[in-house]
Amino acid sequence: MIKRRFSGYLFASPWIITFGIFWVYPLFYSLYLAFTDYRLMHHTYKWVGFQNFERLLSDQSFLISLKNTFIFVFGTIPATTIIALILALLIEKNFKGRAIFRSGYFIPSITSMVVIALIFTNLYSRGGYLYLLSEMIGFSTPANGFLLSNKTALFSVMAMDVWMSVGYYMLLFLAGLKSIPKELYEAAEVAGAGFFRKLFSITLPLLKPVALYIIVINTIKSFQVFVEIFVMTKGKYGSSTAVYYIYETGLSRFEFGYASAAAYLLFIIIATFSILQFRLFRRKTT
Amino acid sequence: MKKLKSVLGLFIISLCGIFVLSCGGGSNQVTLQWWHFWTDPVIKPVIDKMITDYETANPGIKIEQTGLTWANGHEKIVIAFSSGTAPDIVELGSDWVAEFSYSDNLTSMTEAVVKDTSQFLGWTPGIYNDSIYAFPWILGTRVLFLNRDLLNQAKFDEKFVPYNWSDFKQACFGVNNLSDDIFGFGSNAAEKHRLYKKVLPFFWALDGRIISENGKYAVFSSDKAYKALEYYKSLHDSCSLVDTQRRLEDAFLDGKIGAIISGDWLLKRIKNENRDINFFTTLIPGPEYPGKSFVGGEYLAVGKTSQHKDEAIKFIKYITNTENQLTFCKANYTANPSSREATEDQFFKDDPNLNVFLRQLELSRMTTPTPKWVYIEDIIETSIEEILFNEAPIAETIYEANAKIQELIKPQ
Amino acid sequence: MKFLRYIVLCLILLIMIFPLLWMFRVSFLPSNSGLSLINLFSMTWTLNTYLDILTAGNMVRYFLNSMLVGVIVTAGNILFCFMAGYAFARYQFIGKNFWFYSVVFVLMIPAHIIIIPLYLLIFKLGMYDSYWALILPFLVNPIGIFLIRQYINTLPASMEEAARIDGAGEFKIVFKIVMPLCKPALAVLAIQVFLTNWNAFLLPFILTSSESVRTLPVGLALYQGHQAIDWPHLMAGSALAVVPVLAAFLFFQRHIVSGITSGAVKQ
Known part of the structure; x- marks a missing residue:
């Protein structure tokens, strides 16, 4: 390691500048805005203290969108994680055509979310393939398609989200499986352990770090669900989420102060969850 | 010293050059920015044609169009007004006029158009505090x-x-x-x-x-x-x-x-x-x-910061005149003119369906301007x-x- | 047993790729056709939708915008993430730890928090609705820096030291000697940045408004808002957005996979 202050700063400067302008400044600026009544087309704005936060906590639309966000997070993450794990276990071993299955499962997750959401908008509508399929199975389908019903709109978006992202997390699980030393399994087999025994005493415990990583990044991502909602439901039929609400108030109605307060509130919630998850898993793994 | 002089001389010469160039380039040329929502492939050429005719009849005036979408047009206009980048002429939905005249973004055109009020329908949304801020163009019911x-x-x-x-x-x-x-x-x-x-x-x-x-x-x-x-x-x-x-x-x-x-x-x-x-x-x-x-009207208004208000109003009057409205309706196969004279045209009487639209127009309400x-x-x-x-x-x-x-x- | 396993795997495969197959099939239907089952399996195939979007409308423009922005942002990330990654791996400078923590910090921060101030900032800088707004904030990203730093840490420093003793300049060492060695990591970085940028919606959507700088995902999402939504055309446009991704996946699958997994296994 060499001491070169000048070169060090010179080489790190693109990051330092970007960090300063596009992260530090916005973070503080939105914190400031959260305490003002700044909105577009009004020429003056003033400090209003905690008024925005008080208004948020009594704003039904915000509370509903927050509730929906929680439903989204707690509904999709377990499903995604478990299905991804099952897929990874299914194609872990080497067999003929494995690469095809792996690629096929993975492809949805690198496709544009906008495109996926457009496709599913059609598949979910009355007469769409998924709609017809659920009718065939005997599922009680809402009369106007899945996205135009208060009962199913949010869950349909969630199901699509799980479908789309399992391939991605499957890859992470596969990487985790690969890093488990083969000797452990061999030793277990010698001791006469069956499939389930090996699964529960070797595979799953050793996958914990990967699982933690998956759950943490998926939590941060899922709390911010927006594109699907924007394309598929525009927040109607009880499917508005927190970030969609922030977009609507901040960038469609231009209430910057109020929307910033909502953004900070959500930020605090996400941060709390991430920290809790780390704590919880740390304790369990050690 | 000599060096300084030559630098100064060069500077003055280049300044003159820029001055001459800018004069030559923009002599009496007025460019009007027009934002509207008619990007429809059928209507776009019709509007292009109207503009070309206008530019030929009024040398020195150029119209630059920008297409908006109803999906985010309102947002775009709000942003343009608050950042001072608004165009000379902008098409507004009837329910937005009050919002923008209230926030003092539009030019009052009362004097210039007061004579036309009897010849056009649908003024209510265009009026705020007894001044006319927007000219009715298309009245879709x-x-x-x-x-x-x-x-x-x-x-x-x-x-x-x-x-x-x-x-x-x-x-x-x-x-x-x-x-x-x-x-x-x-x-x-x-x-x-x-x-x-x-x-x-x-x-x-x-x-x-x-x-x-x-x-x-x-x-x-x-x-x-x-x-x-x-x-x-x-x-x-x-x-x-x-x-x-x-x-x-x-x-x-x-x-x-x-x-x-x-x-x-x-x-x-x-x-x-x-x-x-x-x-x-x-x-x-x-x-x-x-x-x-x-009835949802589409209105034409002039931005407060426009440098060419008179030219802009003149163009609005041109694009909304009876002849152009009829051309527009015929091309679009719709019955939504704001010009009274246009509504009398045989074209609408011959078609029972278009006729219903015109009759409904008289039995239509707009939202309260606010x-x-x-x-x-x-x-x-x-x-x-x-x-x-x-x-x-x-x-x-x-x-x-x-x-x-x-x-x-x-x-x- | 083996047979059963294949059946299950194939069934899952069908579920996973059916929507994309559906998209391609619909894009070859004549416009304004109903989307009933009969139509989808009919023998009618037409290239008209593609001819339409390639000759009229703005889809091609959106596509080129996405390409342009994608290429510039990717190039910027290769250069700047490499530079910063090198600085964090090899140099010792005051506040280095602080700056490195800033990378990790941004990695953990949800981006929604900055959309409003970023929007206002882009406005103040006069970059709203321009290519700058789509490029400048994204020229360097924390994941990239992290990736490159990790990679350089695995390289032996002996070659650089030898070059230094020979009296080579810093720039020459970094760009002529180290950068070529980092090719594998840079490839991973490039493909990842390009794909993320290619699919990005939220920020391009809020930072621009006119069609001349609109990117493909934004164009597709807004097309849907039109009165006359036509599925074959919309799906042909969507295919434009998907095909480059599929191509990239075919050619660079290894890089994509290692880019995704590098974060997890290091934990």
Whole structure:
């Protein structure tokens, strides 16, 4: 390691500048805005203290969108994680055509979310393939398609989200499986352990770090669900989420102060969850 | 010293050069920026042609167009006004004019256009505080489209036209009972900016108002709103296909729906796609005799910061003149002129459907001009959604909506 | 047993790729055709939708915008993430730890928090609705820096030291000697940045408004808002957005996979 202050700063400067302008400044600026009544087309704005936060906590639309966000997070993450794990276990071993299955499962997750959401908008509508399929199975389908019903709109978006992202997390699980030393399994087999025994005493415990990583990044991502909602439901039929609400108030109605307060509130919630998850898993793994 | 002089000399020469160049480039040339929503591939060439004609007739004036979409046009205009990048001429939806004249972004054109007021329809939304801020261009109303074949199957005679609510309801139920996949009425799903336009006509037919005449009080919560919503909900619940506007129109054209409310774009579509459908149009029914419809106007306004206000107004007068409006309507196959003279044209009289649109135009209401309209619209739309899709009790919901609107419009 | 396993795997495969197959099939249907089952399996195939979007309308413009922005942002990330990654791996400078923590910090921060101030900032800088707004904030990203730093840490420093003793300049050492060695990591970085940028919606959507700088995902999402939504055309446009991704996946699958997994296994 060499001491070169000048070169060090010179080489790190693109990051330092970007960090300063596009992260530090916005973070503080939105914190400031959260305490003002700044909105577009009004020429003056003033400090209003905690008024925005008080208004948020009594704003039904915000509370509903927050509730929906929680439903989204707690509904999709377990499903995604478990299905991804099952897929990874299914194609872990080497067999003929494995690469095809792996690629096929993975492809949805690198496709544009906008495109996926457009496709599913059609598949979910009355007469769409998924709609017809659920009718065939005997599922009680809402009369106007899945996205135009208060009962199913949010869950349909969630199901699509799980479908789309399992391939991605499957890859992470596969990487985790690969890093488990083969000797452990061999030793277990010698001791006469069956499939389930090996699964529960070797595979799953050793996958914990990967699982933690998956759950943490998926939590941060899922709390911010927006594109699907924007394309598929525009927040109607009880499917508005927190970030969609922030977009609507901040960038469609231009209430910057109020929307910033909502953004900070959500930020605090996400941060709390991430920290809790780390704590919880740390304790369990050690 | 010598060096300094030569540098100075070079500097002065280049300054002169820039000056000459800028004069030569822009001598008497006026460029007007025009933002509008007509990017439709059929209409775009028509507008281009009008502009070329205008530029030839007025050398020295150039019109630069920018296309907006209804999806984010309002946002774009708000941003442009607040950042000082607004164009000279901008097309506005009727319900936005008050918002922008209130925020002092538009040029009053009262003096320049006051003589024209008798020759054009639909001034109300363009007026704010007794000044005219926007010129009416296109007045799109909505009428009732009915499928004659389905009505016949439901044993309504060939001459049947629903004039009032009970006729209409009977017709819808009659058609709805034909079979499982045939519906009486096409009811809009919760789509922003669309749903409330379908419900408000029933409210207006009862002469209901959202805000009192003087703009001070919210008067939405009333027996009129209750009756209108109760009626609409009975159609919605019992005999309707509920879907997005586009898919309702698809279903209507496929002969699956007895009646839908739609605009002249549907006529255009039937014609363009050569749809084989036995349909007719009529005025939207009212409680006892034909009621009111919703008219959404498109207006032309001049930005406050425009450097060429007079030229801009002159161009607005050109684009909205009778001849151009007729060209526009004929190309678009619609009946939505704001010029009185244009409405007299034989073209509209010859076509029974276009004629219905013109008659409906006289029986149409706009939303009350108020700078807070975008918020009020949101409140009304949400309450309608709650009632239709979430089984919220009507009276309480409109009472709450009323309180929210009152909160918005109270003097600050 | 083996047979059963294949059946299950194939069934899952069908579920996973059906929507994309559906998209391609619909894009070859004549416009305004109903989307009933009969139509989808009919023998009607047409290239008209593609001819339409390639000759009229703005889809091609959106596509080129996405390409342009994608290429510039990717190039910027290769250069700047490499530079910063090198600085954090090899140099010792005051506040280095602080700056490195700033990278990790941004990695953990949900981006929604900055959309409003970023929007206002872009406005103040006069970059709203321009290519700058789509490029400048994204020229360097924390994941990239992290990736490159990790990679350089695995390289022996002996070659650089030898070059230094020979009196080579810093720039020459970094760009002529180290950068070529980092090719594998840079490839991973490039493909990842390009794909993320190609699919990005939220920020391009809020930072621009006119069609001339609109990117493909934004164009597709807004097309849907039109009165006359036509599925075959919309799906042909969507295919434009998907095909480059599929191509990239075919050619660079290894890089994509290692880019994704590098974060997880290091934990």
